[in-house]
Structure formats: structure tokens, C-alpha cells
Amino acid sequence: MSDIIGITMGDPAGVGPEITVRAIAEMSETDRARTRIYGHRNTLEKALEASNLSLDLGPLVENIEIEGGVLPWGKLDARAGDAAYRFIARAVSDAQGNKIGCIVTAPINKEALNLAGHHYDGHTGMLAALTGQRSAFMLLASDRLKVIHVSTHVSLKTAIDRATPERILATIRAGNDHLKRIGYETPRIAVAGINPHCGENGLFGTEDDEQIVPAIEMARAEGIEVAGPISADTVYHRAYNGAFDLVVAQYHDQGHIPIKLVAFDTAVNISLGLPIDRTSVDHGTAFDIAGTGKANHTNMNAAIAYARKLAARRAQ
Structure with a gap:
């Protein structure tokens, strides 16, 4: 198994190229030798100029051409969406072939992706499709708070419908398995309710009793x-202060808001339930500052550090 990580450049018009080259520039020679970039070489060179960096990317880049060459910074473009897809598809193929041990993804633009005919709700759904999985799970990890989601990029109404006992149980299992893999002997998992105060015995809805409780009982039966x-208004505070190792959030904002409040620049997005490993920054393409040299690569550094741990464990 390879301990090399592969960074996908993300949307060529966004900040992905900049945060990628900034992170590469700070690496040791040893770490740089264990890194590949899946992207467009000329765009990466422009990102170096924008960041006022001088760096020989040399053999690091798996060059993938873009229709139209270097695209304008900060502009929505279907060509950029198609390129972002192809960067990821190449990296997935190499991960499946054990050429790299973990993928780190820079941000993509979902609108550009769909304009190019790649109809996914984001990285997680795309990676599931590319690896032949029915679905995957999104886990956001920081030092003091970790959250895994039952659903992500769907409407709130759809999210409640998707929170079936079977899906919640699968989410608990995925989170439990991941924490064990990274060193937790017996992970302590909390499941957030759907309704205010978990429904108050049916006063505010019955979904907690009918959909969440059965999943928890099945998980406990598995040990x-x-x-x-x-209740979601207290569980994150308790987890942040050490009562739990992981919170199962029922939908996107229920999990994203608390972790972005406490770890906006350092939380890492990890995809679970796939035959390959993938980490990501937890921010968007930031078209408003793309190409200005202002992009902050702190989150990229965190995603790379997490990826190196996963790649090392996979190699072992």
C-alpha cells in the first residue's frame, strides 16, 4: 500500500490552486516527495505567481488539460466544473490502484460541476459513484468535536425522510469503525435528536421515537x-467538553453549524464508507478572493495532516 497522498486541485477558477501550492511550499522535502497534485500545471503556475511563491512543481503534478487552458479566476465556468471532475476521477483511479494512499480534495463548485453535466451533490456523492458505492458518509473532525451526518446536501424535508432507522444505524456504524481505526478503543457516540427536545414525548413530533430510538437500540445490540x-441544543456542548467522542447529526446544518463555530479553519471533512480514503478542506471555492493571493491554506494543511495519518495506517 502507498503512503503517498494525492491532492486534487479543485475548481480551477477558485482558491483551490492557491491553497494547494501554498501547502506544498511549506512541506518538508520528505513530505513533498510523498505528494502528488492532480490538476492543471499552468493554472498551478499562475497560482504560484498570485501567491508570490517560487517553487519547482516538477514531478509532483499529474497534469490534466483544461478546455481553454488557464481560466479566469473567480468566474463560474462549466469547463472548470468538468476539469474538477476529471482531476478527482484520475485520483480515485490511482487510489483504487494503490498508487496513492489517500486523496485530499480542494474545493469544487457544485454549480459548475452540474453545468458540465456531472450531476452530483458534491464530493461525497461523486466519490461514492466513482467507487461503486450506494452512498457514503461525511464526517467533520476537529480536535475537540467530531460530527458525522445522516444526510448532507438535501432539503430539510428530505433529510427528515432519509433519517430512517437503517440509515441512522449505518451512520453510527461508520463513525464507530472510523474512530476505532484512528485509535479509539471504545468510541463514545451521541445521537442528536431531530425535533426540539427530541419531540417531548410526541408533543413536538414523533420522529425521534419512531426513527432514532430503534437505530440506537440496534447499535447497542451490536456492542x-x-x-x-x-437534544441538539445541548449535545454538541457536552461533546466539546469531553462527554462524547462523536456526535451523529441528522442533517447538514445541524452538524455543520456547531463545528464551524468552534473549528472554522481547522475542521477536516472525511468521507467514510468508501473503499478509498479521502479528506478535504471544509470551505468553498471563495471566488471573491481567487487569484488575489489572499487565500488561507490553514484548512488545507489540516486536511493533509489527517490524510497522512490515514495513508500511513492503510500502508501498515
């Missing part, structure tokens, strides 16, 4: 240490 449902 998983899981508590809940716990």
Missing part, C-alpha cells in the same frame, strides 16, 4: 457505546 437521542 456499540451509543447514547441518545439527545
Whole structure:
């Protein structure tokens, strides 16, 4: 198994190229030798200029051409969406072939992706399709708070419908398996409720009793240490202060808001339930500052550090 990580450049018109080259520039020679960039060489060179950096990218780049060459910074473009897809597809192929041990993704633009005919809700759904999986799970990880989502990029109404006992149980299992893999002997998992105060015994809805409780009972029967449902207005505070190792969020904003509040620049997005490993920054393409040299690569550094741990464990 390879301990090399592969960074996909993201949308060529966004900040992905800049945060990629900034992170590469700060690496040791040893780490740089264990890194590949899946992207467009000329765009990366422009990102170096924008960042006032001088760096020989040399053999690091798996060059993938873009229709039209270097595209304008900060502009929505279907050609950029198609290129972002092809960067990821090449990296997935290499991960499946054990040429790289983990993929780190820079941000893509979902609108550009769909304009190019690649109809996915984001990286997680795309990676599931490319690896032949029915679905995957999004986990956001920081030092003091980790959150895994039952659903992500769907409407709130659809999210509640998707929170079936089977899906919640699968989410608990995925989170439990991942934490064990990274060193937690017996992960302590909390499941957030759907309704205010978990429905108050049906006063504010019955979904918690009908959809979440059965999943928790099944998880406990499998030996998983899981508590809940716990009201979402208290569970994250408790987890942040050490009561739990992981929170299962029922939908996108229920999980994203608390972790972005406490770890906006350092939280890492990890895809679970796939035959390959993938980490990502937890921010968007930031078209408004793309090409200005202002992009902050702190989150990229965190995603790379997490990826190196996963790649090393996979290699072992």
C-alpha cells in the first residue's frame, strides 16, 4: 500500500490552486516527495505567481488539460466544473490502484460541476459513484468535536425522510469503525435528536421515537457505546467538553453549524464508507478572493495532516 497522498486541485477558477501550492511550499522535502497534485500545471503556475511563491512543481503534478487552458479566476465556468471532475476521477483511479494512499480534495463548485453535466451533490456523492458505492458518509473532525451526518446536501424535508432507522444505524456504524481505526478503543457516540427536545414525548413530533430510538437500540445490540437521542441544543456542548467522542447529526446544518463555530479553519471533512480514503478542506471555492493571493491554506494543511495519518495506517 502507498503512503503517498494525492491532492486534487479543485475548481480551477477558485482558491483551490492557491491553497494547494501554498501547502506544498511549506512541506518538508520528505513530505513533498510523498505528494502528488492532480490538476492543471499552468493554472498551478499562475497560482504560484498570485501567491508570490517560487517553487519547482516538477514531478509532483499529474497534469490534466483544461478546455481553454488557464481560466479566469473567480468566474463560474462549466469547463472548470468538468476539469474538477476529471482531476478527482484520475485520483480515485490511482487510489483504487494503490498508487496513492489517500486523496485530499480542494474545493469544487457544485454549480459548475452540474453545468458540465456531472450531476452530483458534491464530493461525497461523486466519490461514492466513482467507487461503486450506494452512498457514503461525511464526517467533520476537529480536535475537540467530531460530527458525522445522516444526510448532507438535501432539503430539510428530505433529510427528515432519509433519517430512517437503517440509515441512522449505518451512520453510527461508520463513525464507530472510523474512530476505532484512528485509535479509539471504545468510541463514545451521541445521537442528536431531530425535533426540539427530541419531540417531548410526541408533543413536538414523533420522529425521534419512531426513527432514532430503534437505530440506537440496534447499535447497542451490536456492542456499540451509543447514547441518545439527545437534544441538539445541548449535545454538541457536552461533546466539546469531553462527554462524547462523536456526535451523529441528522442533517447538514445541524452538524455543520456547531463545528464551524468552534473549528472554522481547522475542521477536516472525511468521507467514510468508501473503499478509498479521502479528506478535504471544509470551505468553498471563495471566488471573491481567487487569484488575489489572499487565500488561507490553514484548512488545507489540516486536511493533509489527517490524510497522512490515514495513508500511513492503510500502508501498515
